[in-house]
Amino acid sequence: xxxxxxxxxxxxxxxxxxxxxxxxxxxxxxxxxxxxxxxxxxxxxxxxxxxxxxxxxxxxxxxxxxxxxxxxxxxxxxxxxxxxxxxxxxxxxxxxxxxxxxxxxxxxxxxxxxxxxxxxxxxxxxxxxxxxxxxxxxxxxxxxxxxxxxxxxxx
Amino acid sequence: xxxxxxxxxxxxxxxxxxxxxxxxxxxxxxxxxxxxxxxxxxxxxxxxxxxxxxxxxxxxxxxxxxxxxxxxxxxxxxxxxxxxxxxxxxxxxxxxxxxxxxxxxxxxxxxxxxxxxxxxxxxxxxxxxxxxxxxxxxxxxxxxxxxxxxxxxxxxxxxxxxxxxxxxxxxxxxxxxxxxxxxxxxxxxxxxxxxxxxxxxxxxxxxxxxxxxxxxxxxxxxxxxxxxxxxxxxxxxxxxxxxxxxxxxxxxxxxxxxxxxxxxxxxxxxxxxxxxxxxxxxxxxxxxxxxxxxxxxxxxxxxxxxxxxxxxxxxxxxxxxxxxxxxxxxxxxxxxxxxxxxxxxxxxxxxxxxxxxxxxxxxxxxxxxxxxxxxxxxxxxxxxxxxxxxxxxxxxxxxxxxxxxxxxxxxxxxxxxxxxxxxxxxxxxxxxxxxxxxxxxxxxxxxxxxxxxxxxxxxxxxxxxxxxxxxxxxxxxxxxxxxxxxxxxxxxxxxxxxxxxxxxxxxxxxxxxxxxxxxxxxxxxxxxxxxxxxxxxxxxxxxxxxxxxxxxxxxxxxxxxxxxxxxxxxxxxxxxxxxxxxxxxxxxxxxxxxxxxxxxxxxxxxxxxxxxxxxxxxxxxxxxxxxxxxxxxxxxxxxxxxxxxxxxxxxxxxxxxxxxxxxxxxxxxxxxxxxxxxxxxxxxxxxxxxxxxxxxxxxxxxxxxxxxxxxxxxxxxxxxxxxxxxxxxxxxxxxxxxxxxxxxxxxxxxxxxxxxxxxxxxxxxxxxxxxxxxxxxx
Numbered sequence: 001x002x003x004x005x006x007x008x009x010x011x012x013x014x015x016x017x018x019x020x021x022x023x024x025x026x027x028x029x030x031x032x033x034x035x036x037x038x039x040x041x042x043x044x045x046x047x048x049x050x051x052x053x054x055x056x057x058x059x060x061x062x063x064x065x066x067x068x069x070x071x072x073x074x075x076x077x078x079x080x081x082x083x084x085x086x087x088x089x090x091x092x093x094x095x096x097x098x099x100x101x102x103x104x105x106x107x108x109x110x111x112x113x114x115x116x117x118x119x120x121x122x123x124x125x126x127x128x129x130x131x132x133x134x135x136x137x138x139x140x141x142x143x144x145x146x147x148x149x150x151x152x153x154x155x
Numbered sequence: 156x157x158x159x160x161x162x163x164x165x166x167x168x169x170x171x172x173x174x175x176x177x178x179x180x181x182x183x184x185x186x187x188x189x190x191x192x193x194x195x196x197x198x199x200x201x202x203x204x205x206x207x208x209x210x211x212x213x214x215x216x217x218x219x220x221x222x223x224x225x226x227x228x229x230x231x232x233x234x235x236x237x238x239x240x241x242x243x244x245x246x247x248x249x250x251x252x253x254x255x256x257x258x259x260x261x262x263x264x265x266x267x268x269x270x271x272x273x274x275x276x277x278x279x280x281x282x283x284x285x286x287x288x289x290x291x292x293x294x295x296x297x298x299x300x301x302x303x304x305x306x307x308x309x310x311x312x313x314x315x316x317x318x319x320x321x322x323x324x325x326x327x328x329x330x331x332x333x334x335x336x337x338x339x340x341x342x343x344x345x346x347x348x349x350x351x352x353x354x355x356x357x358x359x360x361x362x363x364x365x366x367x368x369x370x371x372x373x374x375x376x377x378x379x380x381x382x383x384x385x386x387x388x389x390x391x392x393x394x395x396x397x398x399x400x401x402x403x404x405x406x407x408x409x410x411x412x413x414x415x416x417x418x419x420x421x422x423x424x425x426x427x428x429x430x431x432x433x434x435x436x437x438x439x440x441x442x443x444x445x446x447x448x449x450x451x452x453x454x455x456x457x458x459x460x461x462x463x464x465x466x467x468x469x470x471x472x473x474x475x476x477x478x479x480x481x482x483x484x485x486x487x488x489x490x491x492x493x494x495x496x497x498x499x500x501x502x503x504x505x506x507x508x509x510x511x512x513x514x515x516x517x518x519x520x521x522x523x524x525x526x527x528x529x530x531x532x533x534x535x536x537x538x539x540x541x542x543x544x545x546x547x548x549x550x551x552x553x554x555x556x557x558x559x560x561x562x563x564x565x566x567x568x569x570x571x572x573x574x575x576x577x578x579x580x581x582x583x584x585x586x587x588x589x590x591x592x593x594x595x596x597x598x599x600x601x602x603x604x605x606x607x608x609x610x611x612x613x614x615x616x617x618x619x620x621x622x623x624x625x626x627x628x629x630x631x632x633x634x635x636x637x638x639x640x641x642x643x644x645x646x647x648x649x650x651x652x653x654x655x656x657x658x659x660x661x662x663x664x665x666x667x668x669x670x671x672x673x674x675x676x677x678x679x680x681x682x683x684x685x686x687x688x689x690x691x692x693x694x695x696x697x698x699x700x701x702x703x704x705x706x707x708x709x710x711x712x713x714x715x716x717x718x719x720x721x722x723x724x725x726x727x728x729x730x731x732x733x734x735x736x737x738x739x740x741x742x743x744x745x746x747x748x749x750x751x752x753x754x755x756x757x758x759x760x761x762x763x764x765x766x767x768x769x770x771x772x773x774x775x776x777x778x779x780x781x782x783x784x785x786x787x788x789x790x791x792x793x794x795x796x797x798x799x800x801x802x803x804x805x806x807x808x809x810x811x812x813x814x815x816x817x818x819x820x821x822x823x824x825x826x827x828x829x830x831x832x833x834x835x836x837x838x839x840x841x842x843x844x845x846x847x848x849x850x851x852x853x854x855x856x857x858x859x860x861x862x863x864x865x866x867x868x869x870x871x872x873x874x875x876x877x878x879x880x881x882x883x884x885x886x887x888x889x890x891x892x893x894x895x896x897x898x899x900x901x902x903x904x905x906x907x908x909x910x911x912x913x914x915x916x917x918x919x920x921x922x923x924x925x926x927x928x929x930x931x932x933x
Contacts, residue, residue: 021278035190036183038406040355041439045853048355076183089181093173096818099826100655101180102355102406108181127861134853136355136407137655139829139890140861142822 005069009034010078018065025049027065028075036076036105040134047133050106051075057113059106059132076105079112088112091150092143099137107133111147120151167664167674171818174660175674176653185404188359188376189436196361197226199425199435200280201418202270202287203444204262207296207515207846208309211260211269211289218286219272224279226429228287229421230270231259237424238390240417242481243628246490249321252312252513254480256390256417256424262291263311263479264515265848266444268417273425273433296515296846300476301453303512311479311513320477320511321486325493327568328504333468337459341540346915347452347529347895349476349840350833351850352522353858356406357437358446360419362426371426372399375419378412378652379692382483382629383419384684390420391427398423402682405654409830410521411446412654413694414482443851448840449522451476452489452529458537459504464547464555468504469496471533475511478518484525485518486511487628491526491618494569498534499578499616499784500556505568515846521694523830524888527617528895535613535896539903540912549900550586553614554579564877571618573782574884580872581808582614585786588870589806594790602908607793608803611901612786615893619811619885620781620878621695632776633697634690635706637666637713639769641756643749645670645677650690651702652682656823656887658698661815665703665881669710671735672748688772696885699815700781704879709773716769719762720751781876781884785809787828787897793905798924800836800902802865807893809869812876812884820886825867827890833859834891835898839917857917906931 006015009032016031028034028051037060040048044059051060052074079086088108091097098104107130114121114129121129126147127140135143179185216228240254258269270287274280295309302308303318310316334340361374371393377383377400384400391398405412418435425433437446455472475489493507524531538556542549557578558565565573594610601608624631634650647666651658663677670677680686690702714732721737722730729740736745751769754760758767790804807824814820837857841849850856875882895916902918903911909931914922926932 019278026277029190030192033192034183035186038187038356039189039436040357041853043439043852043854046355046439076181080182085181092181093177096174096822098177098180099657099822100355100405100407101176101185102187104180105183123866124862127864131860131862134355134858134860136353136409136830136858137826138822139825139827139859139867140864141825141867143861 003066005066007068008072010074020066022065024060024063024065024068028060034075034077038102038105047110048103048106050109052109057110076108087153088150091146095142095146095149097138097142097146103133103135107135107143114147115151119154166668168668168815172660172664172816174657175663176659187356187404187406188361188374191361191374193363193432196432196434197273197275198277198280199422199433200272200284201268202284204265204267204269206262206291206293207265208294209262209291211258212292213290214270215288219283222279222283224275225272225283227273228270231255231257234424235259237420241386241415241483243483244486246321246323246486249486250315252480256421264517265846266441271421271425273429298514298516298842298846300474300512300514303514311515318513320513323490323509325507330468330470330504330506333504334459337467338462339544340457340459341544342457343537343540343913345454345456345533345536347450347532348916349451350449350522350838351443351840351856352409352411352449354407354409354411357439357442359436360422361432361434362422363432364426364430366430370397371423373419373423374401374403376405376412377402378408378654378694380652380682380684381690382692383415386415387420387423391423399685402652408654409523410525410694413521414447439853440851444848445517447482447520448517449519450529451519454533456533456537458541460541464545464552466500466502466556469502471496471507473507473509475509476519477511477513478516479513480518482518482520485520488521488526492530494571495527495530495618496534496569497567498531499558499614501558503568516842523891528892531615531892532896536899539900543912549612550582572779574779574876574878575874576784577874578614578784581810582786584870584872585788585806585808588868589788589804607795607905609791609901609905611897611904612788613893613897613900614786616782616784617889617892618780619696619783620700620777621697622780623777630691632774633701633705634688634774635709636688636772637706637709639752641752643752645672647677647679647706648687649679649681649702649706650687651698652692653698656693656698657819661699661819662703662706664815666706666710671733696887700879700883700885701775701777703881705773705775707880708775709771712771712773713769717751719765720755721746723762724754777878779878781878783811783884783889785889785893787893789897789901791901791905793902793923795927798920798927800918800923805865806868807890809889810872810874811886811889813873813882821869823886824869824890827888828867828894829859829864831891831894832898835895835916835918837917
């Protein structure tokens with residue numbers, strides 16, 4: 001029993017036949033070959049799998065691929081345009097907001113949403129905003145600085 | 156050919172340079188183990204014990220084999236001939252249970268692997284694993300090390316009914332005399348609870364068998380690819396040179412990926428059996444159950460001192476929760492605690508007794524700091540207990556006992572030789588940054604208002620650059636090969652295996668400075684045994700101090716060869732090498748490194764007794780560890796009504812020797828401190844009496860989240876290490892080691908008006924609230 005889904009993935013339409021129980025994260029990583037989003041817990045507690053669906057940051061480990069049918073999905077791979085990094089990616093790089101890098105793709109997708117919703121967030125708002133994304137390496141301080149810097153760069 | 160213009164390159168060491176590994180990580184294009192796809196790749200799912208202790212009566216694999224897509228199922232009977240999971244320790248009298256890669260007739264802890272299902276699809280493998288019927292006969296379990304030592308406790312291993320894995324004793328100085336002469340003796344039980352390392356990437360293995368070559372490639376999320384090659388080859392009965400181990404991008408380790416795990420050999424076994432590549436990715440639940448845990452100490456301290464604060468002697472009875480089996484370094488870890496017992500203080504009399512205790516739990520092993528955080532927590536808590544008893548300022552008590560600057564190199568009572576130190580410097584700097592005097596005044600006011608404000612500090616030391624070979628189970632040196640390519644670019648192949656620490660950047664900074672080339676001319680390769688000469692790996696804050704030094708010496712050898720080519724090309728004998736060129740000291744004419752590299756590989760003419768090419772390999776054996784140090788100050792306020800702890804200020808001053816890249820050092824300190832905060836405030840692995848892991852998911856095991864964390868104010872002092880020519884010491888574990896005692900000392904200080912002298916970690920609001928309700932009596 002399979003279903004056919006059509007979605008816009010990083011700006012391009014694609015159609016695939018999937019098992020109804022296939023998780024969106026496995027669809028992205030194994031069907032579409034986008035291994036940027038990672039699997040850290042499979043229980044939506046760590047946020048490593050965060051992508052945007054219709055502009056909202058969601059944890060793709062607890063959403064089925066069939067639920068993305070007809071929707072727009074943006075992953076970390078879709079951020080840089082024409083070889084130019086997104087300001088949030090640039091800020092993470094400048095501020096040393098990553099070490100092992102495993103949480104980073106999800107963290108950046110969440111961070112982007114924070115600034116989209118609130119162009120001038122306080123440190124406290126940034127910390128609350130990334131609370132659903134775990135990082136075990138950085139202690140978060142450089143991530144807070146990066147989000148702050150990216151927000152300032154856009155202002 | 157020769158030119159007279161040379162451009163002076165800017166020195167890169169010491170600069171805040173953003174990392175060169177980041178472009179792939181921020182764009183999602185890095186390759187972690189789970190990102191590897193191969194034609195015909197199968198997926199493995201492991202059936203694990205749901206019991207803490209049980210006999211296996213029977214295993215019925217047939218229902219799994221009936222699933223379409225299942226290629227094979229293996230149980231302990233199939234893998235019996237695979238060598239045991241290795242323990243690298245060799246303490247006298249150490250009991251080492253035979254650690255099969257799959258359980259055979261008995262399971263010893265929750266998550267103990269029992270069978271493996273291999274299928275064409277990840278989902279099918281999981282479905283089929285669920286269908287396997289294992290009949291268990293549950294047995295009584297024991298998960299608390301003190302209970303395990305009590306008479307009549309269930310035996311983890313029936314052959315050793317006392318549950319003792321080993322006893323270890325160490326004496327230094329004259330402890331009897333010290334306690335006889337003491338004016339004050341204080342005792343305290345201090346625990347350092349079991350922690351779960353929780354790297355964001357769980358473990359994972361991809362194994363690929365090449366039958367024609369009889370060769371196995373093992374991609375594993377590991378900190379030690381070369382040790383994986385040697386030891387997994389042994390387990391599988393393969394010649395070592397037929398096994399290629401690759402650590403691809405590794406998503407954190409913190410010590411939990413130094414071990415050689417059952418699953419690494421198991422995937423090799425499976426790939427060889429089915430003749431197809433196979434992938435196993437650990438689920439988070441498996442990771443909590445089956446990747447090593449850290450700490451697990453119950454420590455009984457006694458400290459002897461004079462009334463003026465002079466510490467005369469320290470006794471420690473250390474009960475180490477081992478778990479059911481040893482992993483690679485398990486029994487070694489508490490011996491590191493003993494080495495670090497006296498901390499930064501000139502106390503020359505110690506006695507330590509360790510008892511390692513088997514429990515029906517996952518093995519403990521190296522977790523960030525590995526033995527040194529426990530020791531530092533112990534001595535730094537005892538210093539505060541003593542300060543409170545003597546009504547001395549804790550900073551003054553520490554200062555009084557510091558090893559003096561003139562005493563270095565300093566031989567400790569535990570047999571170490573501290574390389575260099577200026578212990579008052581980071582303490583003074585931290586006191587100044589925090590404005591300690593004013594804080595104490597604020598505290599008086601707060602107390603007058605009935606608020607519970609605390610100021611805590613720790614002055615910590617650690618053993619880094621682990622370590623000289625005699626002190627390690629697997630060799631403590633490190634290796635580097637440096638190649639100047641024909642075009643003049645530089646390739647460094649390092650035996651260390653970075654997984655977030657940034658050595659692709661820091662090593663390139665050092666190499667670029669030494670060779671006078673640009674940062675982008677240097678490529679740092681690591682983690683693939685088919686590419687890199689044998690190495691040891693990344694752990695114990697050793698990568699830059701030992702691996703960086705090996706690279707430094709390889710470059711010095713290369714420079715000699717470069718100068719020979721330079722002299723030949725400039726037709727002189729008096730040359731020097733600087734800023735990426737050889738210069739004729741008489742005429743000032745020069746040839747660039749690029750020109751020299753071209754000539755060395757073209758080899759139309761060779762200098763006397765010189766080979767073509769520009770490659771050097773260096774294995775560096777360090778003569779000693781390095782000993783970084785620092786001081787943390789933490790200001791807290793406890794809410795009486797809820798027991799909640801708020802960290803108002805966090806000041807961390809670190810002395811890690813010379814700093815290669817301040818941006819990266821800052822990141823290491825932040826991350827380390829937050830892991831220490833995790834232990835102090837939230838984290839604890841909890842097993843119930845049946846051996847069930849109660850904190851088995853991220854829902855129950857509280858790792859720090861961004862909103863819980865204070866702003867960390869950092870500072871540095873620089874006391875170079877004389878052990879290596881770079882002057883570096885190491886910084887990967889420092890933050891964690893300094894943090895937990897500073898936080899606990901702060902909260903104890905806050906509650907001291909209630910008569911509180913000690914609080915065990917984690918200091919949950921419930922625990923603190925109860926303490927307040929009971930008027931400070933635990």
